[in-house]
Amino acid sequence: MTRRAGGASDGAPPARSIVALARDELPVDTVALARFMVGKYLVHDLPEGRVSGRLVEVEAYPVGDSTGHAFIGPRGWNASLFLARGHAYVRLTYGVSWMLNMASEAAGVGAGVLFRAVEPLDGLTAMAARRPGAPLRELARGPGRLTQAFGVGAAFDGVDLCSGEGLWIGRDRELAANDASLVIGTTTRIGLSREIDRPLRFYVVGSPFVSGPRKLLASA
Template sequence: MKRAAGAVAVQASAAHSSSSPLPIVPLCRADLPVETVALARFMVGKYLVHDLPEGRLVGRLVEIEGYPPGDSTGHAFIGPRGWNASLFLSRGHAYVRLTYGVSYMLNMSSEAEGVGAGVLFRAVEPLEGLDAMASRRPGAPLRDLTRGPGKLTQAFGVGARFDGVDLCAGEELWIGRLDAAAPPQQGVGVTTRIGLSREQDRPLRFYEIGNPYVSGPRKLLSIA
């Protein structure tokens, strides 16, 4: 049953790429919870948009990790530095960091200004601009196009120049919601974060239950 549901979701994503654009409007800062864990859960089911001269890229956020204040695994733990300053901006600003010299990770500041914390965008369901995404990840199957934080930024063309960008401004790179009465949030699961050497047992990874674009081993998924 799960495998069939996943196949349907993948087909739906591919089908939407040729349909009319989704009616997405930017999220306002006032829409965002002023607390990291609540914000991580809230962002599941929202949209990431990158407007390019050649067209729009859209993905539905299906997996988010939280790194709250005081978390020793978070980049804000050591206090403000030049390279992590974006994590200390008011909630809704991008923090983009090159990890292991290989992949960029797209995070978003998650607390009041001056409080260092963030949420990591781990995966999206690709909905618009699939050809442009695929051109940045040649040979990747649709399911793996944006399934994982490094794959997401590669497919969306997100790099260091977006560090500090206000994702609530509705400009080139932004977060949004459907411009309609908000549908109920789909089932959200919670489990432990991936790839950490400490504090790995904290339930701070939120994801849309049953969505095939969620990253990581299936055994790490549990229902909240």
């Protein structure tokens, strides 16, 4: 299914033609999936228009990771992490911010990828309305800001991000699934007290929309 973004608006750069990612395109392995998702697109089609952006930072929470929400096994609240890869897992963190994750691995195996930051493209006015006073760079820089800008909350837990409708993930139809021109860096994850040295955070090198202290960003 192909979704074509509208023309450049709200001060956004020229929109790209985005095709929805099929589940078969998604690597099964969590770490491979996290790296694959860098440079892909997050889209939320609403009655009032499209909100979209390019994923510039993600974190992997693979099988057996003690910091992952799936580590304790399936429960009612984390059931979406055990769905087939490509389903959303949305969880309120610290009672304040919603976090958008995507299930990885095969159905029944709990693991996921956290979407940490997006470079905003379409729907900048809508994003700014949800994030009043925030400059462009800060609209979706960080997982809590991302969900706020995109209007994502508890209702999106369990949705199929490969559906091409509503909230979905996609890629530029004019580029290969793995964009060879994209420089992807690898570094450690942020805000953890355990397994803090694992290189499981992936980001677009040089992007101003990547979150966290600049000093933590290793070379590609």
